[in-house]
Amino acid sequence: MRRALAVMLSLLVFLPVSGCTLSVYNNYRELERLQVIETVGFDAAEDGGVTLSISAGRDASGREPVRASASAQSVTEAMQELQDRSRSDELFFYGTGCILLGEAAAAETARWLELIARSESLRLDTPLFIVRSGEASELVTEAGGEESDITQIMQALMHYAEKSGPARIYTCADAARALIENGAALTGAVRKGEDAPKEGSLTAELDGYAILGGKGRLMGYIDGEDALGVGLYCGEPGRAALTLSEGVTVELAGGSVELVPAWGEDGSITALEARVSVDAIVLEALPGLELGSDEAREAIERELAGRAGGWIYNILSKSVSLGLDFLGLGRRLERGDPERWHAMSSPWSSMLPELEISVTAGAELLNIREFAGAPDWSGTYEQ
CATH class of the missing domain: 3.30.300.210 (Nutrient germinant receptor protein C, domain 3)
Structure with a gap:
């Protein structure tokens, strides 16, 4: 694990320039065929496997958001299964703006951070949130109902947090760096909620910060107004x-x-x-x-x-x-x-x-x- 974390630290050094290697134009992909995945969720599955959930959000043409999940023994296998389901569209993960981690998966957050650090598709500078007492897949595939989606919800929550507090939004890179340097880290936390204007519609709500200990293990939370203290600190x-x-x-x-x-x-x-x-x-x-x-x-x-x-x-x-x-x-x-x-x-x-x-x-x-x-x-x- 120490060696893996050292690799992550070295990858953090190159984070500002990492976008140069995955240009759409360098890979000669047709823009019309790209399905930009904006929100990704990771959950722990049975026998050490993973449930990967994705949301593409709505595009400029008004096309319905793509929401799906797949369980497999590895993230690569789950990605391939989702790609096979997408028919002619190519799933493009480099535009991901938020990563959600189910609470059970947060028992080994370092596993997911290492995966993201090594991935050619995901980025370490992506905001990371842990779903309190729930699974990421439920929010990613169901939140927002027919009129919205988890991407719009998380964008609104992050904008609100940056403006009104708690203002500190932690990325995967922040969590990885803190675990390597301090042996502990903070990351954002959300919980499932009901969208009041749309009765019965599932949404996400900010819920303080998650505390990560050794190997990224979830150790607790900072609740309520105390979360404002993190921003103040x-x-x-x-x-x-x-x-x-x-x-x-x-x-x-x-x-x-x-x-x-x-x-x-x-x-x-x-x-x-x-x-x-x-x-x-x-x-x-x-x-x-x-x-x-x-x-x-x-x-x-x-x-x-x-x-x-x-x-x-x-x-x-x-x-x-x-x-x-x-x-x-x-x-x-x-x-x-x-x-x-x-x-x-x-x-x-x-x-x-x-x-x-x-x-x-x-x-x-x-x-x-x-x-x-x-x-x-x-x-x-x-x-």
Whole structure:
């Protein structure tokens, strides 16, 4: 497995130029005959086999989306079976924009990442999502019903996540690199849901992040609002809207997390303080709420800071409790003090589960002055 992961790492180096080798024109394929596969799903089948599911989406001519699945002992065999079913159209996987992995298959995510890295058809820079408590094939072949498809659904979800948070979208390359460097990784997670406007129609919904451990084994999830902490930790919080108890709705506008280690006398790291800073803008407030005073502003900023600090504390605590550095804490600490890091008395992996975590947080409302001295809407005119 170490050798396989090393091969994956070497392939990551050539990722930016990998598209040059599979040009449609270089392979002399007729564009009209290409069926561009936009979403791919992998599920674990019996006896170590695989179920491969594909969705081609709708093309410009309005042709119905192609959705199919095949089970075989290998992905190559499953691809060939699907190709045989497609008659005259040639399945073109290099346009794939999303890969879904069933939860059972996520027990050995490294297997699929290695396959993608070696594939001549799939790309490592493709976003990767794990289907919580479900199979990828169900979403790929059934989501969207007759009017939509999984490709449109996933594109909308990724656009929403990048805009409104959690903003971090992980690719196969991100997961492979993190597993090789840190022994753990994060990837997006979705769950099955019902499309409310279309009663009974299956859809996909964002559902936090999946945590991968050694060999890419699924070890747990980051749930709910804590997923926003991942984006904040990475400096990409998105523009999530939060309603606070003071009757104010704010939108995240930026933030950062600084890690401050506490060093023991033996040269080991014994504790870790996270200093969280978050910026936001006020979108709206309840009628009659006076935001111009320092007291009101401080109360809102204090609540926002506590909420953001809670996200960071929860994800750091999960990293410690699992003993998995899925956030890349070690890499960041090494960059902060490389000399001291390399002189540590024990390996980082043995220190992580014993760390004491503390968080301090601050927040700033960037547009609070706009709400000071609100206009008089009573219509009273004084000459």
